[in-house]
Amino acid sequence: MIKSSHIFIQTITDEAGAIKHQEEARDFLPCYEDLLFAAVCAGAAPNDGSLPQVTIEPVWADSGARMVAGVMACLPPVSKQYDNAIFADRVWELLAEKGLVKELSEEGKKFVWRVEAKPREEERRRRFSSSLSRRPYPLAQQPLSDFGVAQAGGNGQPFSLFIAAPLLEELRAETARSLDKERADFLCGHLAQAEDRSVALVVTGRVPARVEESASQAHFSFSPLTFELAQKEIAGRNDGTTICGWHHNHPPSCGGDCLQTIPPCKTATVFFSAADRSVHRASFPAPYLVALVSGKESEQRADQPGVRAYGWQDALVREIDYSVF
Numbered sequence: 001m002i003k004s005s006h007i008f009i010q011t012i013t014d015e016a017g018a019i020k021h022q023e024e025a026r027d028f029l030p031c032y033e034d035l036l037f038a039a040v041c042a043g044a045a046p047n048d049g050s051l052p053q054v055t056i057e058p059v060w061a062d063s064g065a066r067m068v069a070g071v072m073a074c075l076p077p078v079s080k081q082y083d084n085a086i087f088a089d090r091v092w093e094l095l096a097e098k099g100l101v102k103e104l105s106e107e108g109k110k111f112v113w114r115v116e117a118k119p120r121e122e123e124r125r126r127r128f129s130s131s132l133s134r135r136p137y138p139l140a141q142q143p144l145s146d147f148g149v150a151q152a153g154g155n156g157q158p159f160s161l162f163i164a165a166p167l168l169e170e171l172r173a174e175t176a177r178s179l180d181k182e183r184a185d186f187l188c189g190h191l192a193q194a195e196d197r198s199v200a201l202v203v204t205g206r207v208p209a210r211v212e213e214s215a216s217q218a219h220f221s222f223s224p225l226t227f228e229l230a231q232k233e234i235a236g237r238n239d240g241t242t243i244c245g246w247h248h249n250h251p252p253s254c255g256g257d258c259l260q261t262i263p264p265c266k267t268a269t270v271f272f273s274a275a276d277r278s279v280h281r282a283s284f285p286a287p288y289l290v291a292l293v294s295g296k297e298s299e300q301r302a303d304q305p306g307v308r309a310y311g312w313q314d315a316l317v318r319e320i321d322y323s324v325f
Helices: 029-041 084-097 106-110 165-177 224-236 255-260 274-283
Strands: 006-013 019-024 054-060 068-075 078-083 112-119 160-163 184-193 199-208 242-250 290-295 306-313 316-320
Touching: 006 054, 006 084, 029 054, 029 068, 029 078, 029 306, 068 084, 068 112, 078 084, 084 112, 084 274, 084 316, 160 165, 160 306, 165 199, 165 242, 165 290, 165 306, 184 224, 199 224, 199 242, 199 290, 224 242, 242 274, 274 290, 274 316
Parallel strands: 160 199, 242 290
Antiparallel strands: 006 019, 006 112, 054 068, 068 078, 184 199, 184 242, 290 306, 306 316
C-alpha cells in the first residue's frame, strides 16, 4: 500500500522544448519493494506477507517551481531516498512505444524529461494500491556453509550473489547450442540470512522455461502457464529451493554462421535490453530476484559465451557482481 500527498507529473520534451508526452507517474512499486525488503532484512518489519503502508513524498530540486529531484519513501522506522533515476525506465518505455527510440542508445539524448509534483487535493487523496499478491520473502535462517558456500561476498550490494559452477557450465553449454534462437530458464536456489542479518542469494539450479512458439532469434515470451509449470517442478523437488530469477541468451545476429568468422569479431551480445528490463520489472519485482544473460563477448567465439548478472539496487535494475562456488 503506497500513499502520497502529492501527484507526480512526468514530462518528456524534444530538443526544441515541444512536449512529446506527459502523464502522472504512478509506478512506485520498485521503491516499495526495495524499502520493505530492507526493513524485513533489518528486522524492522515482519516477514509475514503483509503489505504495510509506505508514504512517498517529493524531494524538491534546487531549481524550485515544483521540480522534483527524487522521492523519499518511509516505512517507520525505516526511510530511504531515491533520485529521479527511478523514473527513467518508464521514459524509455514511452519513447520506444512511440517509435522514437529503439534501444538504450544515443537516440535518447535528443529528449529531455522532468518530474514535477503538486499537492493532491484533500478530497481526492488516495492510496496507490497494487494488485500484486506477495508471499513472505523466502529467507532461510541458515549459514552459507549449509549450501556449500565458504563465505559472504561483501560487495556493497543489498545481498551477495553466488552461482554454482555446474549451473554456469550448463548455461554456457545451452547458449553455445542456441546460436539461432533465444531460450530461457527459471533460476532456483536459496535466499539465506546469516546471524548478522546479511543476506545472500545462492543460485544452484534451473528449470528450462516453456516459451511460446513465437520465440525467435531475438525474441521469446513468457505465459502464466510457463510460471505455473516452473513453480510446480521446483516445489516437487522438496529441497527447499525457490525461484531466484531467470536466465536467457542473446544469440549473435548472424546465428551459427558467427563461428565461421576467424578471428572472432568484436560483436558483443551480453547486455540487458530495454525489453529485458520490462520483463524483469513486470515478472520479477522482488528485490532479491536476479537475471542472468549469456551470449557472445567481444573478440570471443560465440560457442564460448560470457554470462553477466543483473538485479535490483535501490529500486533500479543494474548489472551486479557475482561469485562462483
